[in-house]
Amino acid sequence: RLIAGSAARHRPAHRAVYDALRSGQLGAPGLVRIHRWLPTGNGSLVELLQADVDLTCWLVGSRPTVVYARGCNVPSSTFCWDYVQLHLGFVGEAMALLDVSRQLPDGDDYYALSVIGSAGAAYADDHRDRQLLFAGGHPQALRTEQGDRERLAQLEYFLALIADPSAYAAEVLAARRTLDVLAAVAESLTVDRAVHLTAEGDAAEIIR
Numbered sequence: 600r601l602i603a604g605s606a607a608r609h610r611p612a613h614r615a616v617y618d619a620l621r622s623g624q625l626g627a628p629g630l631v632r633i634h635r636w637l638p639t640g641n642g643s644l645v646e647l648l649q650a651d652v653d654l655t656c657w658l659v660g661s662r663p664t665v666v667y668a669r670g671c672n673v674p675s676s677t678f679c680w681d682y683v684q685l686h687l688g689f690v691g692e693a694m695a696l697l698d699v700s701r702q703l704p705d706g707d708d709y710y711a712l713s714v715i716g717s718a719g720a721a722y723a724d725d726h727r728d729r730q731l732l733f734a735g736g737h738p739q740a741l742r743t744e745q746g747d748r749e750r751l752a753q754l755e756y757f758l759a760l761i762a763d764p765s766a767y768a769a770e771v772l773a774a775r776r777t778l779d780v781l782a783a784v785a786e787s788l789t790v791d792r793a794v795h796l797t798a799e800g801d802a803a804e805i806i807r
Contacts, residue, residue, distance in 0.1 A: 626718030
């Protein structure tokens, strides 16, 4: 068995947002907003978007039908991006706005997720996971990590997939869904316009 899905699904804060959606507490998902801001470097931004695209499709429960991406280039390259903003449109009027930047100075990164539904909203934000440390001089805001609970949740999920072949098949389809969206992101950045995908359940195809 191979799990290709993002580990981001298994973070405790993200799982709490997902459970609130699936229980109906938030109503129907309307907007997913994700910020991921990183120091200089950190590889391809399109590859870095994989975790956030997978997480968004998982939260909304489907693949988008419209993908539109804009980026800011590294000065020395036409197709190497320092910043990418991604808009996803879903059947049923749900939407997502994701942005990834690698323009921060060296040091900590920043991440924030918010989901607005028809009956409420939920947030997972680095601001809520920071503690002020006073040790003379200027105070520092130290991020509180979530420990090994993410790894434990991944292991438990992997064991559940081994026991349930139908769940594993769904995981394979979810991985293909993410790859379809990332291909559309790369094309949208190249042609500078929206790219359309077929509706969920149809054969994966980019409509040009």
